[in-house]
Amino acid sequence: MRPFAIAGIQMKVSAVTPNVEMMKLKLDITMNLYPWVEMVVFSELCGYGPLTHTATHIPGDFEHQMQALAKKHNIWLLPGSIFEKHDDKIYNTATVINPDGEVVTRYRKMFPFYPYEVGVTPGSHYCVFDVPGVAKFGLSICYDMWFPETIRTLAVMGAEVILHPTMTGTIDRDIELSIVRAMAAVNQCYLFDVNGLESGGNGKSIVCGPDGRVIYQAEGNEEIFPLELNIERVRRSREYGVLRLGQPLKSFRDHIGQFNIYQPGAHLPYLNSLGPLIKPTKMEALAKLKMKENEYEPPSGPTGYKGFGEL
Incomplete structure (x- = not known):
């Protein structure tokens, strides 16, 4: 299998005005500087920023503009994500072109x-999706990665490269960097994580290989980072082990039936004792909430989410 070149674009994201024209400029610059790049990845919510009032229908104008750019430059394009308005719901949605x-x-x-x-x-x-003649790719967005089951599922579905647009501007970014390394190692895959700047994050985009080692880490400034990935490294890792040592995917396969907490109807008293999913509050209010812990029941439905209103 031949190598495959991916460029991440870490750019400033405004929450006040659309960033689409700047995305176009950054993409044009990228392809002028690095015409050998075959895929370009932007950060989460890069197009219109982090506020849900920008939600729009998909397909729509943003996606159409990105389709034209992908065709113009003859590349695979992941233009981050945007808030999608669908019926009475809003989703955080990414497109692969x-x-x-x-x-x-x-x-x-x-x-x-x-x-x-x-x-x-x-x-x-x-x-997951196929890039013909190259590899199977998986797509994950930001907080998804904090739940190891999501990345593991993509790996089990065959993903050898996982693309991960994110928008992290909080003080836990260093924790996320360690999670990227861990997810790449335990799933024996490339993990290509692209963060934004200003309203779109605090940078530090990172790319790790199937042994969990850092291939590249950006700083806190605007960057274009083109990298050529050797997919054969994933296949050798999965066949022979991480650094020719542990073989986590094979071990997971051989013991997959032992995880009882995932069985339908599993009794999870400790998790249910943790109380509702709400923002931390001042201690006085927290004390009142603790008094009601025994009354707490997990929200119904497949996600357990009842909604918090819009930004």
Whole structure:
């Protein structure tokens, strides 16, 4: 299998005005500087910023503009994500576009950043797609990664490269960097994480290989980072082990039936004792909430989410 070149674009994101024209400029610059790049990835919510009032229908104008750019430059394009308005719900949705300008697939973020990413409904489907002659790719967005089951599922579905647009501007970014390394190692895959700047995050985009080692880490400034990935490294890791040592995917396969907490109807008294998913509050209010802990019941429905209103 031949190597495959991906460029991440870490750019400033405004919450006040659309960032689409700057995305176009950054993409033009990228392809002028690095015409050998075959895929470009932007950060989460890069197009219109982090406020849900920008939600729009998909397909729509943003996606159409990105399709034209992918075809113009003959590249695979992941233009981050935007808030999607669908019926009476809002999703955080990413689109995958091929070099012919065709939408190959879309992905709705499965784990919105509750209780902070208010008013956003979780998606329910995993996303993998093929780049013919190269590899199978998986798509994950930001907080999804904090739930190891999501990345593991993509790996079990065959993903060898996981693309991860994110929008992290909080003080836990260093924790996320360690999670990227861990997820790449335990799933024996490339993990390509692209963060934004200003309203779109605090940078530090990171790319790790199937042994969990850092291939590249950006700083806190605007950057274009093109990298050529050798997919054969994933296949050798999965066959022979991480650094020719542990073989976590094979071990997971051989013991997959032992995880009783995932069985339908599993009794989870400790998790239910943790109380509702709400923002931390002042100690006085927290004390009152603690008094009601015994009355707490997990929300109904497949996601356990009842909604918090819109930003």
